[in-house]
Amino acid sequence: MRNSEYPMLKGITYLDHGGTTLTPRSLLNSFCHEMQAVLLANPHSDASNPSASAIMVEETRHQVLRMLNADPAYFDIVFTANATAAIKLVTEGFSGSEDGFDYYYHRNSHTSLVGVRELAARSHCLASNEEAEDWLAGRASNVLGEPVSRRSILFAYPAQSNMNGERLPLSWPGMLRDSPRHPNAYSLLDAAALVSTSPLDLSNYVLAPDFVAMSFYKIFGFPDLGALVIRKAAGHVFDHRKYFGGGTTDMVTCIGDAWVARKHSSLHARLEDGTTAIRSILALKCAIVTHRELFGGLGKVSEHTSWLAKRLYTRLISLKHYNGAPVCHLYNHPDSTYGDPTTQGATVAFNVCGSDGTWVGPWKVGTMLRARKIYLRTGTLCNPGGIACALGVDAELLRRAFNEGFRCNTEADMIEGMPIGIIRVTLGAMSTMEDVDVLINALYQNVTEHNDALKPSANDYNNKVDSVMTSN
Template identity: 60%
Template sequence: MARTTDGNPERLAYNDRVDRLRRKEYRMLKGTTYLDHAGTTLPATSLVTQFSHSLQTLLLANPHSASASAPNTSHRIVEETRLKVLKLFNASPEHFDIVFVANATAGIKLVLEAFSGHDEGFDYYYHRNAHTSLVGVREHAASSHCFASDAEVEQWLQDEHSFSGDANTDRPTLFAYPAQSNMNGRRLPLSWPAALRSTSQRLRTYSLLDVAALVSTSPLDLSDHAAAPDFTVMSFYKMFGFPNLGALIVRKSAAHVFDQRRYFGGGTTEMITCIGTQWVAKKEKRLTDRLEDGTGATHSILALHCAIDVHDMLYGGFSEISKHTGWLAKTLYERLASLKHANGRPVCQIYKDPAATYGDALTQGATVTFNISSSDGAWISSWKVGQLASSKNIHIRTGSLCNPAGMACALGLSSSDVQRAYASGFRCGQEADIREGIPFGMVRASFGAMSTLEDVSIFAKFVQDHFVGKGLLNVDDNDEKRVKSEEMRRSEQSSTPSFEKPGLRLRPVRQQFWAKFGACIPFRSRRPDVVSAH
């Protein structure tokens, strides 16, 4: 497929700059098309070099030790990095605290621990686009509800008794949602926390925003603390590729919620008695001192310190990254949407949310999620698409994408459909992901700062060459041999346990157990012959 342009010289010039940068900073991409930045982006060579140099020149001791100057160095780096992160999101340290955690999921669990400590428990509301890490909070709630649409959220914001179920006004309430769907890249309104806070009826209702997917390619502005979420979680490896570290940003006006957190560990206490009377005096001066259990991840925080500096040096901020990746996603979306079989059937069913528009940074991120159907209208296994792509050195994500309600709504799956598939032996990541003619997985391509137009062209050509106007599997003899050879190589090299049966080796992707959830209103038909890309 020949390189095409949208007539935007500014975007093409930036793309050429990224292409030059990529050859120098991301040598691991030579001969590879990487389209799983929503999973993790990639670290620059300069980041690894700077971090290595810092490790060799700085003595980082345990900050809890005070016998030498080294702990002071560790403490200084940690505090400098806190300020760097807050500055990155325009969050004033006067109004926000930042707690370092392992990842966004760990930040969510920290908030959960606080709400679980309330004597009456808590009520929980979450959006259907929530990642499984947000969904899991419901298991500790006294009552919970999954909003099946934005309209339900808006109705609830206007009437606190909507969808209340077993909710109790004496209990605190937590409302959680993602700033961007990790499934299809749809960006949700950032105005909901402010709307939640605007009524006196919501004094004990708090907001938790998962920005992990959003901030991988987009700036986040928390300068208006009155409109900001109470709790914001993120994973830095999605932004910089390294380190594996996350953060929980807390509005100081909501910090009292953590007074109910019961667990303590490491240096979060002042004094403890164990024998006889059991008593503890927890640290109270700073929220971070109370919540960062154990010895802090000093080396990872140093790596984050380096990552922010290097990323800014290479890209100059996330605004241009957002424009670039949004342009790439729009280009891929248009190319895939234009593919037709000879009989006129669309090749790709693209799961773009009706509220989103490619090219509009307010509503759509740098992700294109879809399924492929053959010329006779039958769905093609997303697992098989992923395997064939892997044999061509193309990295994509397939499966349920850790977004159960979002996937079910997009595919038109009811709760009974999901439970029946599970009972029949289906698990996420298995080859047989077409059940009774219905797909139970998707293909996701996502872009990052170092993605280029060539990635778009290679992947679009891959889909065109292998799935347009051909049969169900559309894998020729050579392709079949390459796929089997790749599977055999992985089988020999990997000691990871996997499910096996004669003639089948499952791809070693993360297994997901389907948790039950309320039926969502589907906005997609199950049959590919009656739908097309919006």
């Protein structure tokens, strides 16, 4: 199946599915067929008589809700450019309020979640899972060090860390909603990393997040499209949003008394500014069907990638220099267990050490691997809080590193002998054990220091098990 569906992988080992996964040939064929068979008119051209494109958009919207087990009576889907655009849309709703909002975010937050703090009246980074749970339970409600505010509160966190794959509790939004200490608080879940290889179940609307951001290219490879899933009970947050775009209003005046009447038929009608991305949404419709046909659904993908990640993790920790010193230092959370998809995703984060314990810069390792057509991710991974905690560096050192010329994923990625970045492997639905073997052998042959008299064969690291999934 991999040879026929992913010809771009010939001679290449691709291990950056967390950046974007790859597009199968059958999805492109399906999309091209649909593009030639369906007339895609602008859905705004005749709203009283919906076109084929308008019907297709609504069908796809319901397909996404079904994929998430989300009842359309309680949830709506707003299509966006990507997960970051979905997060920005939520921020526009909260920042439009006269009183502003307070913002709490987990240390594992992607940069796109961290950036929300710039529009908040007050913000605080929850530096550990324990601090987050204490705050959610009301045991540390005044962590901002000021009197409790009457402003709305937005609490944001990733379902899965994009840095090391740690999966955080999906029970947190329910805890927040049940807490009497946080009566005007809302939850924003960044699900982009999680849903790339795992299902998300929103069937219990009482305990579900108020807002979920996601990107479809991380699941399917194509199209470049995202979505914001909104719990309708929280939809009033967007009453404060200032901006409006084409297609989201019933009436606008410009001369004299300037006013606007926004659409209220649905949240997506009010929030999808401009012409709907009809071609991308058609591609999404094709992608959902194709992905299910190829892989049997995200549940099967989760089983497969969890199995592979556990084996990769085990192989990396078994790599030793001639003197027994470890080759790799891994950055998994102590509460996460490889092979357990409730606590750990298909991501392995590590750095490389010499036999004397000195660090090898991640940029240098990444360059060596790319020369061997092995593609993964190095740098700070758009996860500033997670990286700082994993490496044990503080804001002062990072500022000094910046002033001395450090920039993410460049050759100057060491300060005082310590890396300011990591190496990240993310597996996908079409990853195989052979991909793991290629990476391990490259590290063994090019990084591991050997005593020639005791040097084993590189073949000792081969274990040609292909997959726990049935391939076509």
